[in-house]
Amino acid sequence: TPEMSRVQLQCKNLPEFLRGLSPPTLDRLYGHPATCLAVFRELPGLAQAGIMRMLFLEQPLPQAAVGLWVKKEHSREQQQSQEVLLELRLWHPHTLPGGLPGVALHPNFRQNLRVALLGGGKAWSDDTAPLGPDRHARDVPALDKYAEERWEVVLHFMVGSPSAAVSQDLAQLLVQAGLMKSPGTPPNPPCAPPQARGMDLVEILSFLFQLSFSTLGKDYSVEGMSESLLTFLQHLREFGLVFQRK
Amino acid sequence: MSADDELSLLIIVLDTNPIWWGKRALGEAEQFTLSKCIDAVMVLGNSHLLMNRTNKLAVIASHTQESRFLYPGKRWAAADPFGEAGPSMESNSSGSKDGKYELLTAINDAIAEEIKDLMTKTDMKGQQTETLLAGSLAKALCYINKMGKDLKANQEIKSRILVIKAAEDSALQYMNFMNVIFAAQKQSILIDACVLDSDSGLLQQACDITGGIYLKVPHMPSLLQYLLWVFLPDQEQRSQLVLPPPVHVDYRAACFCHRNLIEIGYVCSVCLSIFCNFSPICSTCETAFKISLPPVMKAKKKKLKVAA
Numbered sequence: 001t002p003e004m005s006r007v008q009l010q011c012k013n014l015p016e017f018l019r020g021l022s023p024p025t026l027d028r029l030y031g032h033p034a035t036c037l038a039v040f041r042e043l044p045g046l047a048q049a050g051i052m053r054m055l056f057l058e059q060p061l062p063q064a065a066v067g068l069w070v071k072k073e074h075s076r077e078q079q080q081s082q083e084v085l086l087e088l089r090l091w092h093p094h095t096l097p098g099g100l101p102g103v104a105l106h107p108n109f110r111q112n113l114r115v116a117l118l119g120g121g122k123a124w125s126d127d128t129a130p131l132g133p134d135r136h137a138r139d140v141p142a143l144d145k146y147a148e149e150r151w152e153v154v155l156h157f158m159v160g161s162p163s164a165a166v167s168q169d170l171a172q173l174l175v176q177a178g179l180m181k182s183p184g185t186p187p188n189p190p191c192a193p194p195q196a197r198g199m200d201l202v203e204i205l206s207f208l209f210q211l212s213f214s215t216l217g218k219d220y221s222v223e224g225m226s227e228s229l230l231t232f233l234q235h236l237r238e239f240g241l242v243f244q245r246k
Numbered sequence: 247m248s249a250d251d252e253l254s255l256l257i258i259v260l261d262t263n264p265i266w267w268g269k270r271a272l273g274e275a276e277q278f279t280l281s282k283c284i285d286a287v288m289v290l291g292n293s294h295l296l297m298n299r300t301n302k303l304a305v306i307a308s309h310t311q312e313s314r315f316l317y318p319g320k321r322w323a324a325a326d327p328f329g330e331a332g333p334s335m336e337s338n339s340s341g342s343k344d345g346k347y348e349l350l351t352a353i354n355d356a357i358a359e360e361i362k363d364l365m366t367k368t369d370m371k372g373q374q375t376e377t378l379l380a381g382s383l384a385k386a387l388c389y390i391n392k393m394g395k396d397l398k399a400n401q402e403i404k405s406r407i408l409v410i411k412a413a414e415d416s417a418l419q420y421m422n423f424m425n426v427i428f429a430a431q432k433q434s435i436l437i438d439a440c441v442l443d444s445d446s447g448l449l450q451q452a453c454d455i456t457g458g459i460y461l462k463v464p465h466m467p468s469l470l471q472y473l474l475w476v477f478l479p480d481q482e483q484r485s486q487l488v489l490p491p492p493v494h495v496d497y498r499a500a501c502f503c504h505r506n507l508i509e510i511g512y513v514c515s516v517c518l519s520i521f522c523n524f525s526p527i528c529s530t531c532e533t534a535f536k537i538s539l540p541p542v543m544k545a546k547k548k549k550l551k552v553a554a
Contacts, residue, residue, distance in 0.1 A: 033345045040296060045483045048297055052474050074486040112345070117292050121345030213347055 014042045019087050021201075026089050028202045030108035033116035034124060034209040039088065040113060046070065047081035051090065051105065055114060060094040060104035124210050126221035134245060140217050143243055150240025169231070170238050204232050211242070219245070254480050255302040255393055255405040256294045257386045258287055260316075262307045263377045264365065266413040266443075278466040283442075284361055286470040287410065291317075291357075292350045293478055302403075304389055305357055307364055308382035310374045315385070316360040317353055377413045379448075380422035383437070387429055406436035406458065408477050415448045417505035427452045438477050442466055447496045447507075454495045461490050502530060 018026065018039065029035050040048065050069070054061060070078035085091045094104035115121040138146065156164030157171070158180055174180040207229055214220060222233065222244075236242045260283070267280045291303045305316040342351040390405045397403060407430070430437055430452075438458040439449035445462055453460040463472050479487055498507040501522040512521045517531040527534050 033347070037296065037347060041298065045297075045480070046486060049479050049483050049487065052293055052478055056471065056474070069488060070486055071488055077486055115345035116347045117296060117350065118289065119342070119344045119346035119351070123342055123344055124348075127343070213349075215348065 014039065015084065015088060023089060025202060027106075027108060029205060030106055030112060031202075032206040032209070033112045033121065034213055035206050036109050036113040037116045037213060038209040039090070039109075043084060043090075044077075044081050046074075046077055047085050047090075050081065050085065051113070054091070054103075054105050055110060055117075060096055060102040062096060063093070063101040063103060066103055126223040128219045128221050134219060136245065137219075138217075138243060143217060146243055147240035150238060154239060166238055167234075170235060173235060200226075200228060203229055207232065211236075251401055253300045253302055253393075253397070253401060253403040254294075254298065255304070255390065255403055256291070257304045257306065257389065257405070257407045258291060259306045259308050259379070259382045259386060259407060259409045260284070260287055261377050261379065261410060261412040261442075262309050262361070262365065263375075263413040264310065264368075264370070265375050266377075278469075280365070282467070283410070283469065284357070286473055288354050288357060289470055290408075290473040290478060291353070292347075293474060295350065295353075296347075297478075297480075302393065303353070304386070306382050306386060307361060308377050308379050309364060309368065310377060311368050311371065312364075313378050313382035313385050314360065314364055315389075316357045316364075319356060319360040321359060322356045376416035376418065377411075378419075379409070379411070379416065380419040380426055383407065383409070383426045383430075384422070387426060387433070387435070390433070390435060404481060405433075406438060406481070408438040408440060409449060409452075411439060411441045411446050411449060412443060414444055415446050417500055420448070420500040420505060421502075423448050423452075427455050431456045436481070440469075440472065440477060442469075447498075450493055450495045451497065454492065459484075459489060460493050 018029075021029070030039075040051065043051070050066070053069070066082075089106055090109055091103050091105050094102045096102040112121070153164050154166060154170075157166050158174065171180075203226065207225075222230065225233070233242065233244070237244050262280065271277075271279060287305065291305060295301050295303055304318065307314045307316050342348045344351075346354075386407050390403075393405070394403055427437065435456065436458040437449075437452040437456045439446065439453050439460045441449065441460070441462040450460050452458065459476060461472060461476055463469055476489055479489075496507070498509055499511070499520050500506060501508050501511055502519045503521050503523065503525075506522060508520070508522050512524050513519070514521070514528040514531060514533060516533045517528060519528055519530040521529075526537065
């Protein structure tokens with residue numbers, strides 16, 4: 001008999017997920033302020049303090065100086081936070097002129113976190129002012145209701161309720177993510193990466209992070225979004241996470 | 247406790263004394279203007295909000311004529327762009343024109359509007375030259391109290407107040423100031439002080455009593471770096487970081503009659519008011535003190551007990 005291996009869903013938190021990405025992908029990922037903001041928030045307190053101290057320095061800091069930041073009795077926490085920063089490539093060793101060991105912030109991360117904090121750079125999405133006021137604007141309770149309704153449909157679909165219908169695309173997505181099984185097929189290994197679906201991981205993640213910093217009830221423009229991003233937007237719409245106005 | 251259950255509130259009280267700032271603008275070669283100071287304050291505020299989704303911020307301008315909330319100010323409350331009631335039509339189209347996180351853009355713009363209004367439209371009445379710091383701190387405490395009431399069931403709030411001090415201490419405010427400090431201490435609210443010019447005895451006491459950090463900035467144009475290195479870390483991070491040590495505190499009280507600092511004085515036994523000179527009536531509680539002379543010795547015949 002074929003071995004029925006239990007498919008385990010790996011739920012990673014953000015830092016774990018990021019650690020699994022290749023360095024070039026991470027470098028690109030840090031190219032958007034929203035991503036840098038999201039990653040920064042997930043860091044432990046000491047790591048955040050370390051980044052804020054280095055954010056406005058123009059030169060790398062000597063490792064010895066960094067070593068003086070934390071009290072001796074907390075050197076273990078400092079060690080842990082430095083490890084996190086290294087693993088996420090947020091900072092890296094950098095030899096100072098003169099040969100002393102130093103540390104420097106990831107240049108993309110530094111630049112874009114500064115942009116998120118201070119301004120400058122490109123807007124995250126286009127201004128919706130030229131589109132005029134929304135005559136059919138939904139208020140927060142209406143949006144909440146919409147989200148609940150959509151979510152109910154997805155859940156009903158997942159438990160096999162015949163009346164619940166979602167798009168082909170979303171059904172496939174649920175199967176590929178390992179959240180559902182197509183009857184008669186063996187269990188898939190979890191999570192076919194979006195690249196397999198012709199989508200750009202960095203683009204999608206950046207958009208997802210942007211979304212997480214958006215304001216409930218506010219309008220955002222979809223002007224200039226790529227095909228794959230618009231498809232992703234449809235998935236989010238089906239899950240009830242966004243509401244799209246015609 | 248997860249990060250969502252513990253809110254960290256930072257209130258920045260900025261000394262905007264127009265006389266002090268005005269004199270500075272006329273003087274120094276290295277122009278450290280109120281504008282630059284506000285920039286640094288905004289970056290500190292933005293950084294605090296960046297650290298955690300549940301972090302909260304308020305900024306109060308301490309002026310000679312009033313104490314005013316720069317954020318959340320009157321205009322902010324009126325526009326209510328991110329309020330529970332939902333966005334208004336107009337504010338729906340406003341957002342960052344650049345890469346700044348839109349919440350920060352909204353807050354920074356609001357602060358800029360309020361401070362411009364405060365500094366340009368305030369009538370300078372009377373002889374007031376001193377910063378109304380005690381009043382500003384009292385307003386901060388009231389705000390903290392209000393925020394504490396709005397919490398959900400399992401939430402807690404940790405608050406601290408950072409005072410950025412420019413002008414000299416006001417002796418007239420001594421009593422109110424001390425009351426504010428003790429109230430803060432009772433509520434476990436830290437008072438930090440970042441002093442730009444002359445040392446402040448009152449703030450040294452405030453920091454000492456509440457457990458905050460006192461720092462006199464050695465180089466004003468580098469203000470932002472000091473704010474980020476010393477005052478941005480929250481209580482938990484402070485316990486782990488190496489930070490400026492406590493300063494020697496001048497604990498002399500000010501007499502209630504002249505507001506002079508004295509080392510030895512007279513204390514009313516009823517209301518504990520302090521005076522530098524003796525007075526038969528306490529000017530605060532109007533208790534009259536009877537001055538008793540030493541008792542007159544009457545010759546008494548002492549009965550001797552004879553041991554049985």
